[in-house]
Amino acid sequence: MRFVLTALLWLLTTVMLAVAVPAVWAQQHLVSEQGYAELAASAATEPRLQDAMADELTTQITALTADRGYTLNQTLVHQVASGYTGNAGFPGQFAQANRIAHRWMFTDDFPHASADDQWLIDIAPMLSDPSLMATLGNLELDVPETLMVPVTVPSPELRPGRLQALATWGPWAAIGAAVLTGLLALLTLAGSRRRGKGLAALGVSALLVGAGGWAGLEVANRHVDDALTRVEGNFRRIVDEMVIHAEDSLHHWLNMTLIAGVALVVTGVVVSMLGGLRRPE
Template identity: 85%
Template structure:
């Protein structure tokens, strides 16, 4: 009966750990506005994202100038934009721009949204950067306070605040799953006849979850590609780099899970061996007596 209880607790622990790892990662890096901005800023250090953003800024600057009756050398504009996206201040501004994109999807705080079927991002802060503003200033052009450009093609599935429920309950779910996983792990240890074997079993749980996570990401890639097909123009390339960076971050978490699993298995095996050596003299002594 005790074995059945321990096995059940171990199974529940494994399932909860499989839920907790992606849930906590998603809360920290996607659902959290600060976490998402930090993820975007980190991704913006990649040269491929910088090149894609320079192309988009070139397009927007050229269109802005054309609307005011001017013409600019597009190659020169691209050189200026590339210099801007390559400087140290760009990642922070890219992260800030993604804050507004995050609010569009996760909250109803979207005062500048002018459409309800496309995901928008405000690039006005980037165009207001001194290195870019100086180029536009020579033409007596003012960058608007906000310049919302669409990230995705129009879709009835996209609307402001669609993921607000996730933003509300995400923190509770991530905390709850993490705490419940810890409680179940402790109960599994408490019900085990041998603590060493219990630790090793929990290590196996972590190894299973880490391996399943890697496999799950491979399967999810095709669905990610479908989502990327909804992005427009240069933002497709930008979104691809963001996804790659997010996957690298989740892979890091899964690797830590695997490392933790290996450590628990090793500790459990060593503890079992030491326990066996400690019990052996007692058994031998009992036979001699």
């Protein structure tokens, strides 16, 4: 009976660990505004994202100057925009723009929503950057206080605050999953007749979750690609780079889970060997 109970506890621990790892990662890097901004800032150091953002800024600058009667050489404007996206201050401003995009999706308090069915991002701070404006010269470019640019094509499934419930309950769900996983792990260990085997079993759980997570990400990539068909223009390349960074971050967490699994298995084997040496013949 004890073996059956311990096996059940081990199975529940494995399942909860499989829930807790992605849940805590998502809370820290996607649901959390600060975490999402840090992810965006990290992605903004990549040349491919910088080039895509330079293309978008070129488009917006050209449109704004055309409204004021100027005709600019797009090649020169792109060189200026590329210089801006390549400087040290760009990741911070890109992160700030993504904070606003995050609020659009995760809160219902979004005063700048000019469309209810498109995901929006504010690029006015980038266009107002002193280094960018100084390079463009005395064009008297009238950049509005906010310039909301759509990231996605119109879709009835997209609206401000769509994920507000996730922002409200996500932290509690992540904490609950982590605490419950730890509690089940302790119960599994307490229920094991031999601590070494219990530790090794928990290590196997971590190995299964880590390996399963890698396999699950490969399957999820197909669904992510389908979802990205709604992203338009230069933002498709930008979002692609952010998705790559998010996957790399989750891969790191899965790798740490695998390493923890190996450590627990090795520790369990060592404890079992030491326990065997202590037993009288």
